[in-house]
Amino acid sequence: MTAQKLEKLQEQVKKLDSISTAPVILQPLLEILRMPAEKISFDKVVELVSYDGAIAAQCLRMANSPLFGCREVETVRAAVMALGLQRVRSMLFGLCINRVIPKDKWVFEPVAFWRHSLGCALVTQRMAQRIGYAEPEKAYLGGLLHDLGILVNSLLCTKDFRKCLQSATEQRRALHLCEEEILGFTHCESGKMLAEHWGLPRDLSDVAYGHHNVELLPAPQPLVCLVHLGDLLCRVRYLGYGYDEIMGMELGGELAWQTLAKTHPALADMDLARFTMDIDGAMEQIVATVDAVFGTAQSAASK
Numbered sequence: 457m458t459a460q461k462l463e464k465l466q467e468q469v470k471k472l473d474s475i476s477t478a479p480v481i482l483q484p485l486l487e488i489l490r491m492p493a494e495k496i497s498f499d500k501v502v503e504l505v506s507y508d509g510a511i512a513a514q515c516l517r518m519a520n521s522p523l524f525g526c527r528e529v530e531t532v533r534a535a536v537m538a539l540g541l542q543r544v545r546s547m548l549f550g551l552c553i554n555r556v557i558p559k560d561k562w563v564f565e566p567v568a569f570w571r572h573s574l575g576c577a578l579v580t581q582r583m584a585q586r587i588g589y590a591e592p593e594k595a596y597l598g599g600l601l602h603d604l605g606i607l608v609n610s611l612l613c614t615k616d617f618r619k620c621l622q623s624a625t626e627q628r629r630a631l632h633l634c635e636e637e638i639l640g641f642t643h644c645e646s647g648k649m650l651a652e653h654w655g656l657p658r659d660l661s662d663v664a665y666g667h668h669n670v671e672l673l674p675a676p677q678p679l680v681c682l683v684h685l686g687d688l689l690c691r692v693r694y695l696g697y698g699y700d701e702i703m704g705m706e707l708g709g710e711l712a713w714q715t716l717a718k719t720h721p722a723l724a725d726m727d728l729a730r731f732t733m734d735i736d737g738a739m740e741q742i743v744a745t746v747d748a749v750f751g752t753a754q755s756a757a758s759k
């Protein structure tokens with residue numbers, strides 16, 4: 457990206473909060489996203505969910521859905537308890553972003569975008585647990601937020617970004633390659649800018665920046681490597697961006713794999729076939745969460 461383009465994009469990202477009608481929960485939610493899992497206060501999350509009637513209702517509905525509802529859940533506190541902080545945090549983030557992006561600016565099918573983000577969060581976290589990565593919760597968050605740049609591009613350059621998606625779909629290529637050609641920058645660059653603008657921890661902005669190409673960072677980091685692999689696995693398991701990519705994948709040949717294997721030897725012993733079956737088993741959870749965010753069981757189930 458040229459210096460001029462970079463500067464212009466940075467200016468636009470800074471203005472994002474004012475051009476979109478950012479919901480009141482965005483700032484307190486960002487605070488929660490910045491915090492390590494063990495420091496998050498349960499009461500603070502309950503308070504945040506209670507702020508907004510629609511969000512509270514969606515949480516209650518999800519807690520009472522067959523997937524979680526073993527008993528009647530009637531209060532927000534009980535709903536947050538039943539769902540768990542991690543799931544509520546993802547839901548809040550999804551609902552919040554959903555309001556930040558007006559309907560006509562969504563270049564991706566929102567359901568496809570959230571299924572990919574949640575899919576990547578779950579797959580990355582499970583892989584982190586399997587190989588003994590110290591912060592599986594961080595891995596989840598990295599997966600959830602890795603494609604923030606897609607939201608930035610949808611908002612700031614809707615028309616041209618639509619061309620990128622169209623071209624990627626027609627050629628069945630990776631989106632970031634088409635972005636490079638058409639926009640002159642990728643969602644990795646714009647995602648890093650938004651992560652920095654929001655004050656998210658450095659390792660999460662590194663994920664946004666390096667998830668398609670771990671070599672972009674001075675030293676490949678385990679978290680970025682994990683999300684890179686999680687993203688690839690989702691895309692080959694039809695949890696991509698709503699179109700089929702032609703992808704040759706030999707995980708062992710990936711720099712991310714080799715880097716991780718050095719610090720986490722358990723990776724070499726991982727049974728990939730079993731692991732991908734396990735991912736398929738997580739689909740129900742993904743669909744339920746996306747459904748709670750959109751409140752449309754039908755659209756989530758039909759994709």
Ligand SMILES: [Fe+2]
Nearest residue numbers: 602603667668
């Ligand atoms: Fe991406």
Ligand SMILES: [Fe+2]
Nearest residue numbers: 572602603687
């Ligand atoms: Fe992705």
